[in-house]
Amino acid sequence: xxxxRLGEWGVLVLVWLGLxxxxxxxxxxxxxxxxxxxxxxxxxxxxxxxxxxxxxIIAGGIDLSVGSVMALAGxxxxxxxxxxxxxxxxxxxxxxxxGALAGLGTGLLTVGLRIPSxxxxxxxxxxxxxxxxxxxxxxxxxxxxxxxxxxxxIAGLGVPVTVPVAVAVVLAxxxxxxxxxxxxxxxxxxxxEPAVRLAGIDTAIPRVAVFVLSGALAGLAAVFASARLxxxxxxxxxxxxxxxxxxxxxxxxxxxxxxxxxxxSLLGVLIIATLEAGLAQLGASEPLKRIVTGGAIIxxxxxxxxxxxWEGERG
Amino acid sequence: xxxxxxxxVFRAEGISKAWSTLVLDRVSLELREGEVHALMGSNGAxxxxxxxxxxxxxxxxxxxxxxxxxxxxxxxxxxxxxxGVVMVLQEMNLFPGMSLAENLFLDRLPNRFGVVDRAxxxxxxxxxxxxxGLGHLPPDTxxxxxxxxxxxxxxxxxxxxxRCRVLILDEPTAALSARxxxxxxxxxxxxxxxxxxxxxxxxxxxxxxxxASRVSVLRDGRFVAExxxxxxxxxxxxxxxxGRASQQGSAAASAPTGDIVLAVAGLERGSRVRGVSLEVRAxxxxxxxxxxxxxxxxxxxxxxxxDPASAGSVCVGDGRARRFHSPRAxxxxxxxxxPEDRRHDGLLLGQSMRVNALLxxxxxxxxxGWIDRAAERGAAEEIRTRMEVDCTSIEQPxxxxxxxxxxxxxxxxxxxxxxxxLLCDEPTRGVDAAAKGTIHRLIREFVNRGGGVLLASGExxxxxxxxxRVLVMAGGRIVAEFSRGWSDEGVTAAAFESAVPMAxxxxxxxxxxxxxxx
Numbered sequence: 142x143x144x145x146r147l148g149e150w151g152v153l154v155l156v157w158l159g160l161x162x163x164x165x166x167x168x169x170x171x172x173x174x175x176x177x178x179x180x181x182x183x184x185x186x187x188x189x190x191x192x193x194x195x196x197x198i199i200a201g202g203i204d205l206s207v208g209s210v211m212a213l214a215g216x217x218x219x220x221x222x223x224x225x226x227x228x229x230x231x232x233x234x235x236x237x238x239x240g241a242l243a244g245l246g247t248g249l250l251t252v253g254l255r256i257p258s259x260x261x262x263x264x265x266x267x268x269x270x271x272x273x274x275x276x277x278x279x280x281x282x283x284x285x286x287x288x289x290x291x292x293x294x295i296a297g298l299g300v301p302v303t304v305p306v307a308v309a310v311v312l313a314x315x316x317x318x319x320x321x322x323x324x325x326x327x328x329x330x331x332x333x334e335p336a337v338r339l340a341g342i343d344t345a346i347p348r349v350a351v352f353v354l355s356g357a358l359a360g361l362a363a364v365f366a367s368a369r370l371x372x373x374x375x376x377x378x379x380x381x382x383x384x385x386x387x388x389x390x391x392x393x394x395x396x397x398x399x400x401x402x403x404x405x406s407l408l409g410v411l412i413i414a415t416l417e418a419g420l421a422q423l424g425a426s427e428p429l430k431r432i433v434t435g436g437a438i439i440x441x442x443x444x445x446x447x448x449x450x451w452e453g454e455r456g
Numbered sequence: 457x458x459x460x461x462x463x464x465v466f467r468a469e470g471i472s473k474a475w476s477t478l479v480l481d482r483v484s485l486e487l488r489e490g491e492v493h494a495l496m497g498s499n500g501a502x503x504x505x506x507x508x509x510x511x512x513x514x515x516x517x518x519x520x521x522x523x524x525x526x527x528x529x530x531x532x533x534x535x536x537x538x539x540g541v542v543m544v545l546q547e548m549n550l551f552p553g554m555s556l557a558e559n560l561f562l563d564r565l566p567n568r569f570g571v572v573d574r575a576x577x578x579x580x581x582x583x584x585x586x587x588x589g590l591g592h593l594p595p596d597t598x599x600x601x602x603x604x605x606x607x608x609x610x611x612x613x614x615x616x617x618x619r620c621r622v623l624i625l626d627e628p629t630a631a632l633s634a635r636x637x638x639x640x641x642x643x644x645x646x647x648x649x650x651x652x653x654x655x656x657x658x659x660x661x662x663x664x665x666x667x668a669s670r671v672s673v674l675r676d677g678r679f680v681a682e683x684x685x686x687x688x689x690x691x692x693x694x695x696x697x698x699g700r701a702s703q704q705g706s707a708a709a710s711a712p713t714g715d716i717v718l719a720v721a722g723l724e725r726g727s728r729v730r731g732v733s734l735e736v737r738a739x740x741x742x743x744x745x746x747x748x749x750x751x752x753x754x755x756x757x758x759x760x761x762x763d764p765a766s767a768g769s770v771c772v773g774d775g776r777a778r779r780f781h782s783p784r785a786x787x788x789x790x791x792x793x794x795p796e797d798r799r800h801d802g803l804l805l806g807q808s809m810r811v812n813a814l815l816x817x818x819x820x821x822x823x824x825g826w827i828d829r830a831a832e833r834g835a836a837e838e839i840r841t842r843m844e845v846d847c848t849s850i851e852q853p854x855x856x857x858x859x860x861x862x863x864x865x866x867x868x869x870x871x872x873x874x875x876x877x878l879l880c881d882e883p884t885r886g887v888d889a890a891a892k893g894t895i896h897r898l899i900r901e902f903v904n905r906g907g908g909v910l911l912a913s914g915e916x917x918x919x920x921x922x923x924x925r926v927l928v929m930a931g932g933r934i935v936a937e938f939s940r941g942w943s944d945e946g947v948t949a950a951a952f953e954s955a956v957p958m959a960x961x962x963x964x965x966x967x968x969x970x971x972x973x974x
Contacts, residue, residue: 320826
């Protein structure tokens with residue numbers, strides 16, 4: 142890992158620590174188990190979705206369908222457990238596979254028809270939401286005890302198993318990005334796809350694969366979300382794509398592709414989740430919370446742009 | 457037409473311009489009222505640079521210009537237009553989605569409180585269009601429905617509407633058919649009758665007698681000759697454009713040629729590549745000469761599978777005639793390509809030399825998909841050493857390297873990939889002299905090891921330095937072939953598609969008919 146990247150991560154960690162210190166001072170009970178639970182509930186789903194989103198964006202695309210794909214995978218998970226009586230161990234792979242298939246569709250359409258992924262996923266966002274309503278008959282499916290174990294805090298750790306799993310996924314995605322040929326090709330495609338093609342490298346397979354990966358991770362996020370709520374909600378994940386993109390951007394990934402990191406996105410998720418939890422502790426109203434979160438995104442992007450310009454001027 | 461009649465409208469003296477090398481060396485130019493002053497020269501002679509300086513697009517490093525009696529030193533195209541000097545660009549900057557009227561008046565739409573006054577706009581546009589013979593077109597016609605020739609006229613109309621005294625036309629007929637060219641020349645003549653003075657950059661010898669009142673020839677950035685009137689013997693112009701001394705062919709190497717490594721038969725791509733057949737043998741560098749737009753880049757891209765061929769076949773020495781449908785297939789068959797625009801098509805500018813040097817199939821070295829980082833660094837260092845790439849380390853972004861070092865990275869990639877055939881498109885454009893020598897040597901070494909190279913270049917000196925044979929392209933076809941011992945005049949003459957019978961010292965081995973329509 143190069144020095145610049147470590148520096149970026151360091152800055153993000155400092156920002157996060159600053160937020161913790163700020164809310165710790167302002168709110169009486171910020172540094173408590175309740176806050177940890179809140180953050181731990183929000184983090185895993187958003188983190189794995191942001192991990193997939195990071196790879197998609199680095200490869201020069203974008204996936205707006207992740208929220209809907211997550212809802213669809215959640216509905217399939219709920220139906221498998223509740224209506225078909227499948228054990229959790231069998232239902233989870235099916236949920237992930239559902240997400241992967243949705244991603245495969247997106248990828249094939251984007252690459253095959255040469256349509257920008259922004260437009261394809263704008264469409265599949267609606268399609269998957271519609272399919273979700275069809276699968277669960279527009280009602281929330283109560284899964285209950287079957288999935289609860291996943292949401293129970295692990296003794297001594299204070300967080301449910303979903304948190305370490307999400308962190309492991311992020312680290313794995315980062316390793317794929319920076320250590321594999323596939324990851325190298327994703328970065329290269331995002332940086333300059335025509336040049337990659339003229340170098341004799343196939344770009345179609347990596348471009349499809351990255352959407353399959355993003356879909357599969359949305360499926361995994363559905364498992365996390367269902368565990369937390371004990372149910373599969375057909376309206377789950379609405380607007381989640383925007384939160385994920387915000388985390389990716391705060392984490393230092395360029396929206397124009399070709400550069401970025403998954404670990405940075407995880408730190409972005411951590412910052413967003415902490416900000417939300419802290420504002421809630423302070424008793425901030427919903428409107429104020431959204432305004433502050435929005436301001437934080439713009440501030441992060443502006444700081445990044447200013448830093449780049451400054452570095453550019455220095456040569 | 458008769459020159460030297462009107463008063464001097466414009467004068468440029470001692471104009472010099474350097475980028476990394478000197479492209480214009482103390483060139484002077486005079487323009488009288490109502491004359492067409494043609495600028496001739498080969499690719500890279502400096503014609504377009506001079507025209508761009510007059511038009512305010514770029515600024516000279518030295519020299520002075522006067523317009524009328526006043527000093528003239530435009531800081532921008534807008535400033536030049538304000539002074540009455542309007543340049544019509546080779547690449548047209550019109551908006552296909554807008555109407556003719558909107559294109560003509562885009563920067564000064566007649567309006568009332570911001571709302572466009574359509575009636576007035578269309579009235580004024582109709583008058584302007586009439587002047588260039590497009591009066592039959594309604595002003596609200598979308599530009600997209602017009603052909604290239606008519607668009608060129610719209611550009612000229614746009615220029616005229618700016619009360620222009622000096623009109624600069626940079627190869628206005630390059631993209632036009634014969635009929636369109638005729639019409640355009642008619643209109644230029646009419647404008648001249650109205651007192652407009654024209655600087656006319658062209659590649660076409662046959663246009664001169666019909667339009668020019670004076671012809672200036674540039675070569676390698678220097679003023680070579682001036683002729684009064686357009687009736688100059690083509691032989692003489694070609695001699696002046698290519699250099700008087702008959703330059704003999706390459707003394708580079710006398711590698712014995714081996715088996716055919718690349719055979720192209722009847723390759724077509726629309727109107728850009730028309731029925732091209734050629735052969736490249738092991739140990740041989742075959743040059744592709746021709747003017748800008750002759751189809752050299754298109755031919756290389758079509759062979760490589762970067763653009764789809766509509767007919768014909770490519771055979772890489774395995775006896776199998778086929779067409780490559782992607783660069784990937786061509787690379788798998790042992791072909792590599794140095795693209796014309798290496799910054800856009802060859803490199804990931806923000807990425808390191810290491811990443812760029814190993815951007816090829818089957819690389820970087822990996823086990824089960826995981827990159828072997830030590831082996832990767834080793835491979836990158838090897839390419840760096842072998843290609844003499846000057847960089848602070850293999851981690852330096854290639855965007856920070858000089859043009860020559862960037863090209864060495866791309867070349868090194870293909871040599872490391874073990875390809876047998878290299879397609880080089882302007883391999884040393886924008887490269888300094890030292891790196892140029894290195895690149896030529898590396899290409900020569902490649903063919904001496906049994907590789908074959910097809911190399912397109914607009915620079916005769918480069919072709920002379922490195923090629924064993926030269927093919928000349930015009931209008932998408934190969935119009936002549938010259939073996940060793942060719943002369944610059946012969947190649948220039950063939951490229952200018954003039955019917956000058958000029959035998960190179962040992963004669964062309966094959967000369968096909970140059971059935972070029974425009």
